[in-house]
Amino acid sequence: MNEDIIKKVRKIEIKARGLSQQMFSGEYHSAFKGRGMVFSEVREYQYGDDVRNIDWNVTARLAHPYVKVFEEERELTVMLLVDVSGSGRFGTNGQFKEELAAEVAATLAFSAIANNDKVGMILFSDRIEKFIPPKKGRTHILRIIRELITFRPESNGTDLGEALRYFSNAIKKRCTTFLLSDFYDDPSTTVSRRSPSPKEEPRWSDALKLVAGKHDLVALRLVDRREAKLEDLGLVKFYDPESTRTVWIDTGSAEVRRKADARYAEHEQMVDTTMKRYGIDMATLWTGEDFVKPLKNLLARRS
Numbered sequence: 338m339n340e341d342i343i344k345k346v347r348k349i350e351i352k353a354r355g356l357s358q359q360m361f362s363g364e365y366h367s368a369f370k371g372r373g374m375v376f377s378e379v380r381e382y383q384y385g386d387d388v389r390n391i392d393w394n395v396t397a398r399l400a401h402p403y404v405k406v407f408e409e410e411r412e413l414t415v416m417l418l419v420d421v422s423g424s425g426r427f428g429t430n431g432q433f434k435e436e437l438a439a440e441v442a443a444t445l446a447f448s449a450i451a452n453n454d455k456v457g458m459i460l461f462s463d464r465i466e467k468f469i470p471p472k473k474g475r476t477h478i479l480r481i482i483r484e485l486i487t488f489r490p491e492s493n494g495t496d497l498g499e500a501l502r503y504f505s506n507a508i509k510k511r512c513t514t515f516l517l518s519d520f521y522d523d524p525s526t527t528v529s530r531r532s533p534s535p536k537e538e539p540r541w542s543d544a545l546k547l548v549a550g551k552h553d554l555v556a557l558r559l560v561d562r563r564e565a566k567l568e569d570l571g572l573v574k575f576y577d578p579e580s581t582r583t584v585w586i587d588t589g590s591a592e593v594r595r596k597a598d599a600r601y602a603e604h605e606q607m608v609d610t611t612m613k614r615y616g617i618d619m620a621t622l623w624t625g626e627d628f629v630k631p632l633k634n635l636l637a638r639r640s
């Protein structure tokens with residue numbers, strides 16, 4: 338690494354360590370549902386034990402009922418699924434969405450290693466850009482931070498479904514997964530559901546449902562205030578980093594602003610509804626604003 342990158346990595350490491358301590362304050366593991374149960378021992382059956390835990394082989398051999406005893410795994414795996422598509426290179430409040438994603442991901446990664454857990458990462462656009470398998474240790478975390486700061490994707494598009502399917506195939510053991518994205522997918526983003534009732538869902542909803550059924554999935558939606566509300570700035574040239582198209586828009590028109598705000602509200606509602614449908618906790622994080630408070634609120638609800 339050159340000296341400039343080393344300084345950037347060190348800077349975000351120091352900030353992420355401090356934010357991690359603020360965010361969890363000793364309540365780290367209670368916020369996660371990803372910890373599994375592993376076999377510990379067998380003991381004699383006692384009144385009130387779950388009959389589903391009876392070890393029939395030992396019971397037959399000793400002619401007395403015995404049950405298997407399980408204990409919570411001491412180790413958690415945290416996976417970071419980070420959207421590195423073109424829309425991340427947008428921000429109007431002193432920070433791009435991709436910079437916000439890097440800070441949040443680094444903070445979560447340091448929280449994991451501080452509690453002796455493994456952490457891995459998948460960077461995705463409309464393809465899998467990079468996969469870093471889960472490991473422990475400061476050296477591993479510094480590699481993750483370096484990738485978050487310096488990585489440049491091969492593609493500008495977004496395919497959330499592809500990322501979720503890849504993750505589901507790559508990581509078999511149940512883990513806690515943070516999906517960091519603005520959830521702007523391909524323009525043809527919805528599919529019709531005719532059963533049990535007609536409804537519109539994003540095209541990535543099936544993959545989301547699959548992952549939510551196997552893992553403890555948390556969605557972190559990254560947004561800039563100018564996306565939520567279009568201001569009157571006169572005639573403005575807009576550039577779409579995902580399609581690479583440029584268009585002039587008259588933001589002085591009240592009707593133009595109304596339609597833009599309505600499109601944002603519709604997108605926000607679609608993401609909200611989809612996450613609630615599959616029981617996925619979500620927080621919205623804004624560029625240039627403190628993300629510790631909304632994350633702490635999210636984790637407190639899960640504890």
